[in-house]
Amino acid sequence: AERPPLYNVTLTEGWRADAAVSAALAWRREAALAAGLSHEVERLRFEWSPDLGVPIGSGRLTFTEADDAAFLAVFGRIAEGSLDAETRRGLAAYGPEAAARKEMDFYLDCPGERDWWRLAHTADGTLVGLAIPSATPYHPNVGYLGVVPELRGRGYVADLLAEITRLHADRGAEVITATTDMTNAPMAAAFRRAGYRTTQVRMIFSAPE
Structure with missing residues (x-):
């Protein structure tokens, strides 16, 4: 193996x-x-089911x-100041452009469909961020979402999560899974506000980049 598991x-x-x-x-x-697995991350696993109800967005977005070029640019923008450990690790190891490419390639390789992906804008056309519904081999999941740095703290994360949940629910999802780092308190709080339940905690140990 090129890297330890x-x-x-x-x-x-x-x-x-x-x-x-x-x-x-x-x-x-x-x-x-x-x-040698000195990089440690604690991750929370969340789960949504239809009995919890579909969260409703604010209607602001x-x-x-x-196209891929537009999404790649947004991947780069939302990485700035991210609280996600893997995103921060990628930035430190590869730099902004290569890290954004690797992040996007990961989701392109996931079982979810590329045409599920959405960019979010305000009514006046200002870019807010992206929402990527995705999937694992087992369930639909909340692949990736993020808000550009200058618009954080305005509650847009709830709108992005509501859109991802709605898109999966409209396709008949019985379970939607999601994960976030324990240290990413705003994202964990957003999942809980949207009705997602914590089902598991994982400690993940890996080798440095």
Whole structure:
């Protein structure tokens, strides 16, 4: 293999309050570090189902399709100041342009359809960000969403998430999965406000880039 494999440890929410689980994780973390897997990220897994209801957007945004070049530019813009650990890691390792290309290529390779992707704009045509409904081999999922730096803090993340959820729900999705880093508190809060339930916590250990 070109790189050591990822090491995933699956936990339940609130695991830190359980001494036995904390101890079981501690020796696994030591083993991972000894094997050179020194990059550690704690990720939350969320899940939506129809009984939770489809979140309603504010109506402030319009969503349109666009070509790869337009999406690539937005990938680059929303990476600036991102709280996502993998995005930050990519920026540090490859620089903005190459990191954006790698991020976009990843979602192009996912099982979701390319024509699901949307760019979001305000009524006056100002770019807000992107919303990428995607899929795993098992379920539709919230692939990627982000707001350009100058428009963050205005609640647009809720509109992007509502659009992704609606697009999947309209296609009859019975389950939609999503993940975000524990450190990305705004995104985790947005999932919870939209009715998504936390179903799993994962500690992911990997080798440095």
